[in-house]
Amino acid sequence: MPCLFTLAALVVVLGQTYAQTSVTVEAASLLQQIDxxxxxxxxxxxxxxxxxxxxxxxxxxxxxxxxxxxxxxxxxxxxxxxxxxxxxxxxxxxxxxxxxxxxxxxxxxxxxxxxxxxxxxxxxxxxxxxxxxxxxxxxxxxxxxxxxxxxxxxxxxxxxxxxxxxxxxxxxxxxxxxxxxxxxxxxxxxxxxxxxxxxxxxxxxxxxxxxxxxxxxxxxxxxxxxxxxxxxxxxxxxxxxxxxxxxxxxxxxxxxxxxxxxxxxxxxxxxxxxxxxxxxxxxxxxxxxxxxxxxxxxxxxxxxxxxxxxxxxxxxxxxxxxxxxxxxxxxxxxxxxxxxxxxxxxxxxxxxxxxxxxxxxxxxxxxxxxxYRVSTSGSVSSTGITAFKNTDGSVVVVFLNSGGSQQTVKVSFSDFTPAGAEAFVTDNTRSVAPVEAAFSDGTVTVSVPSRGMLTVKLAAAA
Missing domain, CATH: 3.20.20.80 (Glycosidases)
Structure with a gap:
């Protein structure tokens, strides 16, 4: 059994093993403004x-x-x-x-x-x-x-x-x-x-x-x-x-x-x-x-x-x-x-x-x-990632999984302290449906379904 990973760990969910990848949202790195x-x-x-x-x-x-x-x-x-x-x-x-x-x-x-x-x-x-x-x-x-x-x-x-x-x-x-x-x-x-x-x-x-x-x-x-x-x-x-x-x-x-x-x-x-x-x-x-x-x-x-x-x-x-x-x-x-x-x-x-x-x-x-769209570092197999910072200070991360298997992702943040997270998923059986986002110590862990989207919204800590 592996004892150490830098970017990936193994997560067992319902008897299946998935690669867990880490992504960092660079909240102060502003790109284009969204209209x-x-x-x-x-x-x-x-x-x-x-x-x-x-x-x-x-x-x-x-x-x-x-x-x-x-x-x-x-x-x-x-x-x-x-x-x-x-x-x-x-x-x-x-x-x-x-x-x-x-x-x-x-x-x-x-x-x-x-x-x-x-x-x-x-x-x-x-x-x-x-x-x-x-x-x-x-x-x-x-x-x-x-x-x-x-x-x-x-x-x-x-x-x-x-x-x-x-x-x-x-x-x-x-x-x-x-x-x-x-x-x-x-x-x-x-x-x-x-x-x-x-x-x-x-x-x-x-x-x-x-x-x-x-x-x-x-x-x-x-x-x-x-x-x-x-x-x-x-x-x-x-x-x-x-x-x-x-x-x-x-x-x-x-x-x-x-x-x-x-x-x-x-x-x-x-x-x-x-x-x-x-x-x-x-x-x-x-x-x-x-x-x-x-x-x-x-x-x-x-x-x-x-x-x-x-x-x-x-x-x-x-x-x-x-x-x-x-x-x-x-x-x-x-x-x-x-x-x-x-x-x-x-x-x-x-x-x-x-x-x-x-x-x-x-x-x-x-x-x-x-x-504003903001930068991210790290990557997830077959998954596109865009992240944004709203005018109210909240941060949104959108995942798009084109692969044939679920992806589990741990998201951390630079220049942003989240107060909590909510997540929503769209795939063949769900449309912007709320799902669990495991929030702990300023990071959030989510699962992105195959051929599906997952959006995470995080409020800023006061």
Whole structure:
């Protein structure tokens, strides 16, 4: 029988032997700040949520998304700034006649349900509301259409007979922010592009770093002139991380970091798995499984709809790309079972949360806005580890075990004295379920199940 181990000891549980590994959380070693985790209900999904669900089912859907005790505790929503040709989709559906002609803006106080959705999220304490435009109105673009790409008139290399619409587009975006602010819904982040590297049949607008750099200072100055300097600018919600890296290089070279606060990307063509060279925070602002039929599964071989798959994606983004936020595409959908592009499904009466929702919950319930990711030392076989320090002084450690056997881990702390520990597990049979965390002499020992997650939250000693 072994008599001494440096990092590992043998622990016998129910007749089985497991390797026990030691990990140290370096609570004073601060990495990126965390803004949170979130969803969207764009393209009318917010109105469907409101109108097709009522009473207890509607409340349950909201709780699944935003309740930090029974749901995921999400803290960010992403709204779409519409650019269509109807009053319900755009605040400027018709051209005023030219870029220097006064615009006749209109707002229907609904915005396809996004006003309601924003108000509901705010009731749960959500403070981060990101408004993003998929396209400028068609009459401001080279193709005279909100769909099928096209460039903003007046950007480098893209002249239009109707003139330069860059200032008019900035005014349009700022007016949208004003409408929301007037209704007690403060827009905190503002984007003017969505997947500018992708041309599609719905609202879309092309842009590279040069085009974006010619517009960003105009939009920044327009916000300033309207007393909206508290609104942070983002760019550019590219299709994938590698594409956004390339665009960001051009933005940095053009000096755009002084105007922007966030670099934003999607994950459809490449996941966030490495750091983008920038001084700005980085967000993953849209992610989803658009191919698989909807499922609620946690783990069954590693399919794209499974919760464990998405837990790994979030972990890699936080640990390897230094993400400050991770946003899924849709939250709640009704009678839409064709793809796993949303976290909660409903037939109009019964709601079914997915394993992907619980993957988000294992971070978002416990790692709150303003937290910092902190360093850890030591490793656990087949297990990813992220640790965080919240603004209230508590420390959270999240384990993700990709291996075929349970891992028992002893966690100690540097520059932090815990007062106690609580632990929660998610796997094929449990969803954010409380489990035992053995706490003794300032250390905690936990067991991380195979293909499962375990989150430990530790309060700071007074």
């Amino acid at each position: 949170g985790f979130g969803v969207s209900q764009a393209f009318g999904r917010a109105a469907e949520f409101r109108d097709l669900l009522s009473g207890d089912p509607q409340q349950q859907g909201l709780d699944y998304l935003f309740n930090a005790t029974t749901g995921a505790g999400l803290t960010i929503i992403r709204n779409r700034i519409g650019s269509g040709t109807t009053d319900s989709d755009s605040i400027l559906p018709n051209s005023p006649g030219g870029p220097s002609v006064a615009a006749n803006y209109t707002f229907d106080d609904d915005d396809r349900g996004q006003v309601w959705f924003s108000q509901q999220a705010m009731k749960y304490g959500v403070k981060i509301i990101y408004a993003d435009a998929w396209s400028a109105p068609g009459f401001m673009k080279t193709n005279n259409n909100e769909n099928n790409g096209g460039y903003l008139c007046g950007t480098p290399g893209h002249t239009c007979s109707s003139g330069d619409w860059r200032q008019a587009y900035a005014d349009f975006l700022v007016q949208y922010v004003k409408y929301y602010n007037a209704r007690g819904i403060p827009i905190t982040q503002l984007g003017f592009l969505n997947e500018p590297d992708y041309v599609t049949s719905y609202s879309s607008m092309q842009s590279g770093a040069n085009e974006a750099s010619s517009f960003i200072p105009i939009l920044y100055d327009t916000l300033e002139k309207n007393g909206l300097n508290n609104v942070s600018l983002t760019c550019c919600d590219a299709m994938g991380w590698n594409s956004q890296k390339s665009i960001t290089q051009g933005l940095v070279s053009a000096g755009m970091e002084k105007y922007l606060k966030y670099i934003t990307s999607h994950m459809y063509s490449s996941d966030p798995n490495s750091v983008i060279p920038t001084n700005l925070k980085t967000w993953q602002t849209e992610a989803a499984d658009l191919q698989s039929r909807w499922c609620a599964t946690w783990y069954s071989g590693g399919g794209q709809c499974e919760g464990f798959t998405w837990a790994n994606k979030i972990h890699n983004g936080l640990a390897n790309a230094n993400l400050s936020a991770y946003i899924y595409w849709q939250g709640v959908e009704v009678n839409q079972f064709q793809a796993s592009s949303y976290l909660v499904a409903s037939d109009g009466e019964t709601l079914t949360p997915s394993g992907r929702l619980w993957a988000f919950a294992m971070w978002s319930r416990f790692v709150r806005p303003g937290a």
